[in-house]
Amino acid sequence: MTSVTAGFAEALRAWSEAIGATHVSAEPQALGQAATATFHTTARVLAILRPGTAEEVQESVRIANRYRVPVYPISSGKNWGYGSKSPVRDGVLLDLGRLNRIRECNDELAYVTIEPGVTQRQLYQFLRERGSQLWMDATGASPDCSIIGNTLERGFGHTPMGDHASTACGYEVVLPNGDKITTGFGQFESARTVAVSRAGVGPALDGLFLQSNFGIVTSMTVWLMPAPEHFEAFFFLCDEPNGLGPIVDALRPLKLSNVLRNVMHIGNDYKVVAASGRFPWDKVTPGGVLDAAMMANLRRTHGVAAWSGAGALYGTRAQVRDAKRLVKRALKGRVNELHFVDDRRLALATRFAKPLSVLMRRDLVRLLGVLRPVYDLLKGIPTESTLASTYWRKPAGPPKTGVQDPDRDRCGLLWCSPVVPMTGAALTEVTTLASEVLLKHGFEPQMSVSLATDRMAICVVTITYDRDVAGADEAAMQCFNLLAERLQARGYPLYRRNIAAMNSTDLSPAYAALLRELKAAIDPNAILAPGRYEPAVVADTSAARWRA
């Protein structure tokens, strides 16, 4: 990378002056850690900058332009399964962790304006301490994950505010040229409507900064929901391996008619087993896989269902009561068990889990271990519990003490997340295909289906492995690529991409050409996150055609 090495030393000096030498690191170990993800990565991290304000971000970007050194922004860098902190190509990491202010909280209009360093834990505690009656949304990832980072990757959670990109607005963005804009009505300095409207007047630009390398978001307004008068979660178990389709077809009308307002999740047996325990080393031959037959066995012995679903009802007592009736009617005959749980009942179940287990011939203790965090997430409460499952394939399991760090501990994790129309047929096709491909490649097909919006579901397929096993990195990536390719070919593209598979080769030529023209206009020196969600470089004439 001659373009980098050229002015790199001067660039480092300039950055040190701009943001303070203590916030510029080129320490080899730190750089190595930053370049490490939960799968094999190739990009080098040349330095780490930790600006403290949007103005310092602007200055850092101007320096990057001056010396033509690419910078790659991260918020908390906990993008596990998709690339963690690692840039797509060699570059300097722009760590926004120090921008961690909650700039505003408006209880009347139910929103907060936050910076990229603000974590789920931080916002949750902030609202608690304030005694706020507002609920945030949370993802199942670590409480230390950045809210803005997740939103910009189009992440989703579990509450009615779970579709993050559609419940955020007013992005403050540092452009690759060092300018700073705010989207929506932030286009006007005088506007009092920035935090209440995604739209401004004229073309909407906020979408340009989702999954892109067009700008660095230094602040964003996130909408919250008022705590409902009554909350009740429901969990269902379906022992029928082909049960997913009928369930989805029965729930879709409830999504479309607004009875089910939250992002519901349905997990398969592998997902539940992995979430609730350790890999059964005793049952599987070394290098083997927990195959369908063994899983069928596990289901019987541990009373794990083929499909386990979780949803929730939010509203007045009467609204929740009627929604319960509709959920029961929809799932009748399609699930084996349906349990409605509120705070009181959950406490009881936890207390009597052991005896109830015997009674119900289900491992309720294990089940509650899985369900409790889901129950919390349905209320927007972040949870610590999910990270352990990234250690599923690690013989030693998660560290008994200290922080869990899948990057450091060489946990192998790749997520393959196709978007699927919310029909039983489509979701059956996708989950069947994913299960086949993963088992064939020697990985347990952990899958969850999230009813992300009213018409669309996202199936998250987890490829978990041990990076310390020779060849596992290659095998996992091969499996991922094959599955992604097959899904794409059948019409189910991924909603989100990892840094090793970020460049679509199959974009329509005109669409790819437009993306390139936009990038060239916004970032002529290509200094911002090169390669990030960019179209693959392929022969393309569509853009040139008309100029002839």
Place this chain on the structure above:
Amino acid sequence: MTSVTAGFAEALRAWSEAIGATHVSAEPQALGQAATATFHTTARVLAILRPGTAEEVQESVRIANRYRVPVYPISSGKNWGYGSKSPVRDGVLLDLGRLNRIRECNDELAYVTIEPGVTQRQLYQFLRERGSQLWMDATGASPDCSIIGNTLERGFGHTPMGDHASTACGYEVVLPNGDKITTGFGQFESARTVAVSRAGVGPALDGLFLQSNFGIVTSMTVWLMPAPEHFEAFFFLCDEPNGLGPIVDALRPLKLSNVLRNVMHIGNDYKVVAASGRFPWDKVTPGGVLDAAMMANLRRTHGVAAWSGAGALYGTRAQVRDAKRLVKRALKGRVNELHFVDDRRLALATRFAKPLSVLMRRDLVRLLGVLRPVYDLLKGIPTESTLASTYWRKPAGPPKTGVQDPDRDRCGLLWCSPVVPMTGAALTEVTTLASEVLLKHGFEPQMSVSLATDRMAICVVTITYDRDVAGADEAAMQCFNLLAERLQARGYPLYRRNIAAMNSTDLSPAYAALLRELKAAIDPNAILAPGRYEPAVVADTSAARWRA
């Protein structure tokens, strides 16, 4: 416009070859009509092209590039109050009316994919004839308005699907270079997820084509709602001129908690009077205005309320019952009358309007005349009835027979529509200011407040006048400009602009620079709708700064 006249004749020949001579018109009278709006316009229409397919639109645009002749797309061209068919600057009209196919209707996933020529009436009749259980949304404008045209202007209706830009996806767009793309997952030819997701993977581009001159939308997917088990509308009357604030503050929590799902509208006394009748020529001296005192008098004599609101509840009978309870509780003590109406009750009220009027000391006949179309709109049924009010200031009133055409009949109409945070204080400030400014300039302040999204309201201020009165055009535009300026200064920008006021002078310089860079990248020859929602040309250095 030398650039135009140069190759114009050749361009016309090329267009005639491309789309057929019968679909190219340069007939003076047609051009004159097309350049006429409900206020004074200056731009000339040089020709009218009526392509029949997206491919013909592509070819038309390529020809526009070849000869550097600007084209201005319209769907139905019924953008009354904002510019009708008229381009912002001299150019050739690209009339998309012949693209009027309903390409797909999916009852399972509740959407239609339509072309820009598809009108509200057409879609409504299509769903009726199909016996579909899906409801569309409709605006109060004519049934012959284009759905896509309204959506691209960020129009809104009355149902839970009333925020049109947020319930549409998969825009098929002809770019200024003649390329054709589809937004969202339309980026991939193989995708089966185009119609169910606004998002694709990578940056979202759909927003670029709202209120812009970046592309020509030739098709779009519009989401529909399943007909609810039960529907009930409610209408309230508030005689207290200062009653708006408390009402909005009481309804906001119901919006935020999803009890009120639709776009509610609240109109002032002038709005109701104008919607229900003719200007009282007998009471007002020629050239005078129906002032506050006279309106107070009218309120008493005709039993018109200071504020009249309309909302609706959608769901199961139990859900609607509980929502009714919450609406009653919220409005108790804040309104003088609250009526819940379903199909049965409306039929009765209509039948006994006269006797009931005497009983209630309200002109129920007039009231029902106003309410009936609103009731229909709350169910997504387009209405013919609203157009008559554009003739409010015309001594002859609307034509007794034949179509109403405000452009042809020189009805003066300007809409000034600020966005306002959904608080009583902000909406009181805006409506008070608007009322003062309009009365001072000799116009009746017809206003409606729409609770457009959960946190944001749009106040539509109507300036209606008679274009045949000397000086009225100038006075109306002067009034509009002053009000828009005052609103902007106080933090309430307009959500939508008319062609005479389309160029913001007060954009942040960096934002304006970015818009210009995007336009230059997407439309280097500036052949698409020049001036449309573009930043005003002002001295600006921010874009150049960093290149130095």
